[in-house]
Structures are given as C-alpha cells and as structure tokens.
Amino acid sequence: MRRTESHIKKVEDLDAQVLDSLYNSAKSILNTCEKNDLSAVLFTSINDAEGTLTAATHIGYILTQLKKKILVINMDLNNPEHLGKYFERNHDETLIDVVTKSSYLSESIQQTQYENYDIINLGKTDEQYFLEILNTKDIKSKLNPLKNYYDAVLIIGPEAKYFEHYSNIFELADGTVTVSKDKTSNYKVLKRHIDKLGLFNIVSFGIIRNSK
Numbered sequence: 001m002r003r004t005e006s007h008i009k010k011v012e013d014l015d016a017q018v019l020d021s022l023y024n025s026a027k028s029i030l031n032t033c034e035k036n037d038l039s040a041v042l043f044t045s046i047n048d049a050e051g052t053l054t055a056a057t058h059i060g061y062i063l064t065q066l067k068k069k070i071l072v073i074n075m076d077l078n079n080p081e082h083l084g085k086y087f088e089r090n091h092d093e094t095l096i097d098v099v100t101k102s103s104y105l106s107e108s109i110q111q112t113q114y115e116n117y118d119i120i121n122l123g124k125t126d127e128q129y130f131l132e133i134l135n136t137k138d139i140k141s142k143l144n145p146l147k148n149y150y151d152a153v154l155i156i157g158p159e160a161k162y163f164e165h166y167s168n169i170f171e172l173a174d175g176t177v178t179v180s181k182d183k184t185s186n187y188k189v190l191k192r193h194i195d196k197l198g199l200f201n202i203v204s205f206g207i208i209r210n211s212k
Contacts, residue, residue: 012086018058022208025055026062029177029205030152038203039147042173044157046189051179053082055208056154059177064116068151071109073120073143075169076158077130080122083156087112087119094123099133105142118150127165134168143172160193167200175203 029041043056053076060070073095074083080094089110098108108120125133133139147153157169170176176197180190190207197204 014058014061014086015054018054019062022055022058023062025177025205025208026059026066029059029175030063030066030068032175032203032205033152036174036203038174039150040143040153040155040173040175041205042155042157042170042176042202043179044160044176044193045179045181046160046186046193048179048181049076049079049082049159051181051208052076052156052159053079053085055177055179056156057083057086060117060152060154061114063152064114067116069116069149070152070154071118071120071146071150072154072156074122074156075166075172076156077122077125077127077166078158078162080124083119083121087114089119089121094121095139096123096125096130096133099137099139099142103142105139105146109146131165134166139168140172160189160196170197170200170202173200173202175205177205178207180207180209 033039033041043052045052056072060072063070072083074080076082091110093108095105095108098105109118110121111118143153155169155173158166178190178194194204
C-alpha cells in the first residue's frame with residue numbers, strides 16, 4: 001500500500017511478476033528469522049548488483065504485506081543511489097552524512113511511499129573515506145537500536161569481489177542471501193563466496209537465482 005503519490009521524482013513501480021516469484025523466498029527468510037531470532041539480512045551476489053537490489057527491495061515489500069516493518073539499507077559503494085530506482089524520499093540525509101556527525105543512524109532513515117517500509121541511502125563518497133567510516137564509526141552499534149524497532153533490516157551489500165575490502169559489512173548481518181544470475185554464475189566462485197560466510201558465523205539463507 002502506498003503512503004502517498006509520487007511527489008519527488010518518477011520512480012519505477014515494484015514488478016508484480018518479481019513479487020510473485022520471490023514470495024516463497026520471503027516467507028522462508030521470515031520463518032528462519034523468527035525461529036532463530038535473526039533481524040539483519042545481507043543481500044549480495046558474485047555478479048549481479050542489479051539482481052541484489054531487485055531481490056532485497058521486492059522481498060522487503062512482500063514482508064510489509066505480511067504485516068512486518070522493514071528497513072532497507074544500501075551499503076553498495078558502487079551503486080550509492082541504487083534505492084532511488086524504486087523509492088521516493090522525504091529528505092536527503094544519507095548514511096554517510098549522518099555517521100560523520102551523529103551517534104544516531106535513525107537520522108538517515110527515509111520514509112518511502114509504501115507503508116511500514118523505510119530506507120537508508122548510502123550517499124556518494126570515495127572508497128578511502130568509506131573504508132574509514134566502516135573501520136572507525138562503529139556502524140554495528142548504531143544499527144542495533146534499529147534492529148529492535150524494525151521486524152527486519154535488509155542490507156544491500158557490494159558484489160562479492162569487493163568484500164575483501166568491506167568485510168566489516170558482513171559483521172552487520174545475522175544472515176545472508178546470495179543472488180546469482182542463472183546462466184552466467186561461476187559455480188566455484190559462488191561456492192567460495194558462500195563458504196566465506198562461515199567465517200563470520202552468520203546464517204546463509206541460500207541462493208536466489210535471477211533469470212532476468
């Protein structure tokens with residue numbers, strides 16, 4: 001359900017076919033989170049940043065239709081304005097803006113046009129400054145109060161090849177979903193990426209294959 005009509009800029013509607021195809025995945029994620037008391041789920045891929053955005057945003061919407069309050073956070077430096085594809089914003093504060101001046105990550109939360117569905121945009125910055133923020137601003141502690149307020153926090157991470165630099169992002173999550181292109185994924189690379197998850201002691205929700 002929409003909160004308002006678009007009043008900031010034209011955004012794309014969520015894809016009904018994608019919503020249908022991801023319903024079972026969303027239910028599985030919800031059931032596992034509730035069973036194991038998990039609240040933050042990282043979405044990443046080895047070769048499909050667009051598919052990661054699609055999966056996270058559409059699953060988030062499905063969860064709102066299941067009466068859950070959802071926050072999506074974009075942590076993909078290569079696509080810092082990714083969420084603008086689907087969501088209107090009610091202000092311009094980003095994660096980068098807020099963590100440099102405040103202890104409250106909540107100041108970067110933006111309401112979207114959908115009820116019970118909020119987002120945090122990363123904001124544009126360079127790699128060196130982003131690494132400094134990840135290493136010094138204790139985003140994990142700032143995120144914890146939000147995990148208590150929302151039923152689920154979905155984090156959009158960078159593609160796997162960048163995680164050597166951004167491993168702190170793994171530490172924000174309780175579980176992770178790996179998005180894969182059906183015909184172009186390298187199985188060995190995909191398996192190596194999933195194996196890495198064990199190093200961070202987080203639950204793998206498995207693979208969502210994007211056939212688009």
